[in-house]
Amino acid sequence: MHSIINSVSSEPKSILEIANASGTSWESTKKALEFLQSLEVVESTTDQNKKFFKKHFLPTVGSNNTWFNIPLEKRDDGLINFIFDITKRIWVEKTGCKIGKTQMQKVVVNVNRACKLDLPIGRYLYGMICIKPFNQDEAYSYPIPENNQQITAAIQSAVNEYSELSIPELKIRHYGETDNFLYLAKEESASLACADFNKINFSKFCNSLSNMLIKIPQDELESIQLFVEFMSVSNSLLLLDERALLQTKGEVISSFNELWKAIATKLFFKDLSCKYSKHQLMNLALERYTQNEIAKDCISQLSEYVLDKNNAKCPEYEALKKLHGSIKEIKTLTEEESHKLAEESAKEPSKIFREFDLN
Known part of the structure; x- marks a missing residue:
């Protein structure tokens, strides 16, 4: 995607010229350009009935210390910094240990909900997070908010609860508190995928995918389609014998993880779209597109293990390949x-x- 953008930065080019410059197929380039046009990253012109594309230079927006350089308003930045700093101190006083990034994000989400702060928060890989990552070594500066006592009390309450939990327990607790049932289902599937890899456990993993599927938001059609494709390939792998199935373990887990990243990135974009423009979310949109393509490629590679003598990863094919170079x-x-x-x-x-x- 970035190679396509770079190829049209200096001068307008046709789809074929862009494809040659970026090393992508004509069809993939056309699809990518349509997506980039929807984000106003590129614009098209027509000359003698031929279409050309060039980069659309817009004023730079964003912040260097947020996820995907999403811009952060001064008011929101100050509130987040205040929560980070106070939480960091209270956590050490309570536990004698430094707070981790996951724990901090869950406290921020809890406090945001309790105090109705309306901070930029969305669902991502491990549930709800604010768009600013926490850095343990950073000294956070901020103006004291008017409702600082209310926020501090909410922080104290969250720390009292969350400091008693392990990270896995905290994630499960957080998913329940925020009604993220898809994430609860994902945790179950992930644990089965990483269990002893045999036919019995893999069958349980395949069954658990149905529970995940019904919890994907119905308007996320692209995610649903991709997930159904992964389910179909996974169920087909059950036809392999135990030894052949074991060979697929690495690619099953990799495909599942990349698929989840694609789903979560779309959810993050969706949640933040009500607060930001397409241009402000440009980097996140590019990540959404890229991650979706990565997930597609992983599922396609995994499908090569399906029991078919024409598939290069089929065990029977490999046996023949050993016989003949x-x-x-x-x-x-x-x-x-x-x-x-x-x-x-x-x-x-x-x-x-x-x-x-x-x-």
């Missing part, structure tokens, strides 16, 4: 061809050994 075409020999091969091997065995890479 490079399979270009597999065919059944006729009786005459079989006799001829036997005669040739008897006369000149070294030639046959070389042909089948058996030396």
